[in-house]
Amino acid sequence: MSVLAAERIKLTSTRSPWWCTGLAVVFSLGMTALFGLLLNVTMSAWKDDPSIAPEPPLADNVLAALGITGAAFLPGFGYILIMIMCALAVTSEYRFGTMRATFLAVPNRTAVLATKAGMLAVGAAVLAAVLTFLSFLILKAVTTAEVGQKLSLTEGDTKIFYAVPIFIALVAVLAVGVGALVRQSAGAISVLIVWPVLIEPIIGAFGKYGRNIQVFLPFQNANRFLGMEDTGLPWHWGPWPALLYFTAFVAIVFAAAVVVVNRRDA
Amino acid sequence: MIEVRGLTKQFGRTAAVEDLTFTVRPGQVTGFLGPNGAGKSTTMRMILGLDRPTAGTALIDGKPYHEIKNPLRTVGALLDAKWVHPNRSARAHLQWLAASNGIEKSRVEEVLRLVGLAEVADRPAGGFSLGMSQRLGLAGALLGDPKVLLFDEPVNGLDPEGILWIRRFMQRLAAEGRTVLVSSHLLSEMAQTAEHLVVIGRGKLIADTTTKEFIERASEQSVRVRSPQLDELRSLLTGKNLTVREDGASADGPALLVAGVASDAVGTLAAENNITLFELSPQRASLEEAFMRMTGGAVQYHGEGAEQVGVPGPDAQMAAMGGALR
Numbered sequence: 001m002s003v004l005a006a007e008r009i010k011l012t013s014t015r016s017p018w019w020c021t022g023l024a025v026v027f028s029l030g031m032t033a034l035f036g037l038l039l040n041v042t043m044s045a046w047k048d049d050p051s052i053a054p055e056p057p058l059a060d061n062v063l064a065a066l067g068i069t070g071a072a073f074l075p076g077f078g079y080i081l082i083m084i085m086c087a088l089a090v091t092s093e094y095r096f097g098t099m100r101a102t103f104l105a106v107p108n109r110t111a112v113l114a115t116k117a118g119m120l121a122v123g124a125a126v127l128a129a130v131l132t133f134l135s136f137l138i139l140k141a142v143t144t145a146e147v148g149q150k151l152s153l154t155e156g157d158t159k160i161f162y163a164v165p166i167f168i169a170l171v172a173v174l175a176v177g178v179g180a181l182v183r184q185s186a187g188a189i190s191v192l193i194v195w196p197v198l199i200e201p202i203i204g205a206f207g208k209y210g211r212n213i214q215v216f217l218p219f220q221n222a223n224r225f226l227g228m229e230d231t232g233l234p235w236h237w238g239p240w241p242a243l244l245y246f247t248a249f250v251a252i253v254f255a256a257a258v259v260v261v262n263r264r265d266a
Numbered sequence: 267m268i269e270v271r272g273l274t275k276q277f278g279r280t281a282a283v284e285d286l287t288f289t290v291r292p293g294q295v296t297g298f299l300g301p302n303g304a305g306k307s308t309t310m311r312m313i314l315g316l317d318r319p320t321a322g323t324a325l326i327d328g329k330p331y332h333e334i335k336n337p338l339r340t341v342g343a344l345l346d347a348k349w350v351h352p353n354r355s356a357r358a359h360l361q362w363l364a365a366s367n368g369i370e371k372s373r374v375e376e377v378l379r380l381v382g383l384a385e386v387a388d389r390p391a392g393g394f395s396l397g398m399s400q401r402l403g404l405a406g407a408l409l410g411d412p413k414v415l416l417f418d419e420p421v422n423g424l425d426p427e428g429i430l431w432i433r434r435f436m437q438r439l440a441a442e443g444r445t446v447l448v449s450s451h452l453l454s455e456m457a458q459t460a461e462h463l464v465v466i467g468r469g470k471l472i473a474d475t476t477t478k479e480f481i482e483r484a485s486e487q488s489v490r491v492r493s494p495q496l497d498e499l500r501s502l503l504t505g506k507n508l509t510v511r512e513d514g515a516s517a518d519g520p521a522l523l524v525a526g527v528a529s530d531a532v533g534t535l536a537a538e539n540n541i542t543l544f545e546l547s548p549q550r551a552s553l554e555e556a557f558m559r560m561t562g563g564a565v566q567y568h569g570e571g572a573e574q575v576g577v578p579g580p581d582a583q584m585a586a587m588g589g590a591l592r
Contacts, residue, residue, distance in 0.1 A: 002336075005365035006362045006363070006365040007362075009358060009362035010351075013351075013354045013355065013358035013359075014353045014354050015353055016353075096350065096351045096352065097346060098349055098350065101349045101406070103316060104316070106366055107331055108332070265311070265317040265318060266311075266317070
C-alpha cells in the first residue's frame with residue numbers, strides 16, 4: 001500500500017499527466033461531437049441521393065468509442081494520449097533519475113513496476129469509462145432524432161461501455177512495459193504510436209498475405225474485441241479470443257520489462 | 267555498520283571495482299577516498315542495491331540492501347542531488363519518499379526545517395541552486411532517521427559555507443552514533459571531515475586506516491640541509507645509504523633534501539664530522555603529493571599527452587586535487 005501511495009503522489013505532483021489527461025478528454029469528446037455533426041450532414045446528403053451509400057448513415061452505440069479507440073479509417077486520439085501518459089510516467093523517472101531514488105526506497109523492482117502499471121491501468125480505465133459515456137451523451141445531443149435513433153442504453157449493444165475500459169487498461173500496462181524497456185521518452189512514444197497507427201495497417205496493404213498476417217497482430221485483435229475490426233480479414237477467432245490474444249501480448253511485453261528491469265543496473 | 271566483502275564489478279573487460287573488502291563502523295565519519303573514476307560511486311551503488319555486483323557481497327547491519335524492510339528507515343543515501351523531478355516541488359518529492367516507506371507526513375516538515383528549505387518547499391526543485399539541491403538530497407537521506415548514511419561527493423561544487431555546513435552535519439550525525447560513509451576525491455577535504463579512511467584507486471583497496479595514520483604514513487619525511495661543505499656531507503649521507511637529492515628550488519644557495527630520516531640523525535652526523543650547517547629543517551610532503559604517490563598508479567584516466575605539451579602531468583593533477591588545502 002505504501003508503494004501505491006508513493007506512486008500516486010508522484011503521478012499527481014507534476015503537470016504532464018494532467019496535460020495528457022486534459023488533451024485526451026478534449027480530443028476524444030471533440031472528435032465524437034464532430035463526427036456526430038458529420039453524420040447529420042451525410043444523412044441529408046443521403047436523402048438527396050441514396051446511391052452514395054448502401055444504408056442510411058445512422059449512429060450506433062459503438063460510435064461512442066470513436067474518439068478514444070479510433071476506427072478502421074481514423075486513429076484513436078484518446079488511447080494514444082493515454083499510452084503517452086503511461087509511458088512518460090516511467091521514462092521521465094529514468095530521465096530525471098527518480099527511478100533510482102524509487103529503487104532506493106523500494107528495492108523490490110517488480111513491485112514498483114506492477115504498482116505503477118496497476119494504478120495507471122485502473123485510473124485510465126475509469127477515465128475511459130467516463131469518456132465513453134460522455135461521448136454517448138454528446139452523440140445523442142448533437143445528432144438529429146433520425147440519425148441517433150439507434151443510440152440507446154436499453155436496446156442497443158452496450159458492450160462498448162465496458163469493452164473500452166478493458167482495452168484502455170491493457171494499453172496502459174503495455175505503455176508502462178514499453179517505457180521501462182526503452183527508458184527514453186521519445187523512443188517509447190514513437191514505438192507506441194508507430195506500431196498501431198502505421199505498422200499494423202501497412203501490413204494489411206500487402207494483399208492477401210498481409211491480411212493473413214494481420215489477424216495475428218495485437219492491435220487488430222484489440223479492434224476485433226472492440227467491434228471496430230476490418231471485417232474483410234480472414235479471422236480465425238471471435239471477439240473474446242481476440243481479447244485474450246491481445247491480453248497475452250500485453251502480458252508478454254510487461255513480463256519482459258519486469259525481467260529486464262530486475263536484471264539491469266538502475 | 268556496512269560490511270563489504272570481496273565486492274567486484276566488471277563492465278565488459280574492465281573492472282570498475284576489484285575484490286574490495288572493508289568495514290564501515292558506527293560512531294565516526296568514514297571517508298571513502300580515491301581519484302575520480304576509482305570506483306567509489308559504483309561501490310556505493312552496489313552497497314545500495316542499485317548495481318548488481320559481479321562478485322562479492324555488501325551487507326548493511328548484516329543484510330543485503332534489498333532484504334531491508336522500509337530501507338529508508340535504516341539507510342539514508344545522497345548519491346546525486348539531481349535525482350529529483352524538476353517540476354515537482356521539494357515538499358512533494360519528500361512526501362512520496364516518505365509515503366513509500368510509511369514515514370509519517372510530519373517528518374517531511376521536520377527535515378525541511380532541519381536543512382533550511384521550509385520556505386522554498388513549494389517551489390519546483392528544478393529551480394534550486396546546487397547548494398539547495400544538496401540540502402534537499404540531505405533531507406531525503408534523513409527522512410527515515412536512518413542509522414546508516416552514505417554520501418557521494420556531497421561537497422562537490424559547493425561554496426565554502428556550504429562545505430562547512432555539510433561537514434559539520436556529517437560529524438554531528440556520526441557523533442549521534444550513526445554509521446557515516448562519505449566519498450570524496452579530495453584528501454584535504456577528508457582530512458578535515460573523516461576520522462577513518464578507506465582509500466581506493468582503480469577499484470582496488472589501497473588503505474583502510476585512521477585518517478591520522480594514513481596521513482602520517484603517506485607524508486614522506488625529509489630533511490633539508492644547507493652547508494658550506496655540501497659535497498662532503500653528501501658523500502657521508504650516501505655512505506649511510508640515504509637517498510639524497512639537490513633541492514633545486516632554493517633561493518638561498520645550494521641545499522640537499524635527505525629522504526626518510528629525522529633531522530636529529532642528519533645533525534648528529536654533521537657534528538660528528540665537524541661539518542658546519544647553515545640550515546637543518548624537517549620537511550613534510552604535502553598531503554596531495556602523498557595521496558598522488560599512493561594512488562598514482564591507480565588513476566584510471568591518465569592525461570598521457572601532458573608531458574609533451576610541457577605541463578608536468580602529475581603536478582597538474584596534484585594542483586587540481588590539492589586546491590582546497592592551500
